[in-house]
Amino acid sequence: MLLIDCPYCGKRPETEFRCGGQAHIARPTDPSALSDADWSEHLFVRANPRGVHAERWNHIHGCGRWFNALRDTVSDRFIETYPVGSEPTTGSHPSQGTEPTRSTQTETRA
Amino acid sequence: MLEVRYRTARTRPLARATLPAALDPGLTIRPAEAGARFSLRVRKATGTVAGLPLDGPINSLAGDDARWIARLGPDEWLIGTSETEADALAAAVASDLAGTAHALVDVSHRNVGIDVSGAKSAILLNAGCPLDLGDTAFPSGSATRTLLGKAEIVLIRWPGATPRYRVECWRSFATYVHGFLVEAGLGTTAPSKAA
Numbered sequence: 001m002l003l004i005d006c007p008y009c010g011k012r013p014e015t016e017f018r019c020g021g022q023a024h025i026a027r028p029t030d031p032s033a034l035s036d037a038d039w040s041e042h043l044f045v046r047a048n049p050r051g052v053h054a055e056r057w058n059h060i061h062g063c064g065r066w067f068n069a070l071r072d073t074v075s076d077r078f079i080e081t082y083p084v085g086s087e088p089t090t091g092s093h094p095s096q097g098t099e100p101t102r103s104t105q106t107e108t109r110a
Numbered sequence: 111m112l113e114v115r116y117r118t119a120r121t122r123p124l125a126r127a128t129l130p131a132a133l134d135p136g137l138t139i140r141p142a143e144a145g146a147r148f149s150l151r152v153r154k155a156t157g158t159v160a161g162l163p164l165d166g167p168i169n170s171l172a173g174d175d176a177r178w179i180a181r182l183g184p185d186e187w188l189i190g191t192s193e194t195e196a197d198a199l200a201a202a203v204a205s206d207l208a209g210t211a212h213a214l215v216d217v218s219h220r221n222v223g224i225d226v227s228g229a230k231s232a233i234l235l236n237a238g239c240p241l242d243l244g245d246t247a248f249p250s251g252s253a254t255r256t257l258l259g260k261a262e263i264v265l266i267r268w269p270g271a272t273p274r275y276r277v278e279c280w281r282s283f284a285t286y287v288h289g290f291l292v293e294a295g296l297g298t299t300a301p302s303k304a305a
């Protein structure tokens with residue numbers, strides 16, 4: 001079984017966790033100033049990279065806490081887990097040499 | 111009269127639970143006595159409440175069989191005691207945490223305990239629990255929320271050398287969890303060879 005390293009509980013079985021989608025999405029400080037297109041981009045559009053992805057995970061059947069994880073979507077390998085509000089120490093993926101996908105802007109998806 | 115005819119007596123969950131004769135002799139599965147349980151949430155994980163420590167490691171147990179506290183997360187604890195002590199414990203916690211933002215919720219009627227003991231307890235529990243229950247990964251004095259089959263449980267391993275576990279589940283899951291354990295208990299013995 002895949003073990004996920006909860007920052008609070010240590011390595012625990014995958015079935016105790018729930019994925020919460022892409023991490024590090026900043027809510028616009030003034031939503032009313034946004035155009036409909038930009039607002040829908042924030043609400044609905046997420047990256048779907050082939051490679052390293054920063055995701056939110058919840059240890060729902062354990063300590064109940066949310067945390068962030070860097071996961072390679074190709075190999076399903078968890079590269080790193082870290083508490084909410086902090087940054088990963090692993091900068092890039094060796095094969096890509098890029099930062100994990102964290103933007104939802106249209107140009108980065110193109 | 112109507113009131114008499116329809117008067118309901120409080121029935122304890124698992125009051126009618128039975129054990130099959132074929133259960134492994136090295137195992138005991140027994141519904142625990144009714145008791146009081148409290149869910150405590152507070153940011154400050156220092157000091158004690160009602161004589162029970164808050165600063166233990168996450169997923170550890172403190173206290174004894176009669177009065178225990180399990181740290182389930184950075185800011186969450188499950189406290190157990192006898193029904194007669196419930197009011198005193200709640201008052202003690204409230205006075206110890208006076209001035210600190212906290213939530214103490216009585217979940218006594220939500221939780222049902224099942225005691226599992228015997229040498230093969232870990233094998234039995236691993237029939238539905240994905241955790242590593244070896245002595246290194248889950249030593250005595252451990253306590254955590256986890257899964258058993260399809261139900262969420264809190265699993266406690268009491269202090270002491272002999273393996274004794276407590277499975278705490280929600281009342282509505284109790285028949286499922288008890289049935290799951292009993293059925294798993296039938297499978298811990300190697301099947302006898304056909305003659």
Ligand SMILES: [Zn+2]
Pocket residue numbers: 006007008009010059062063064065
């Ligand atoms: Zn956890």
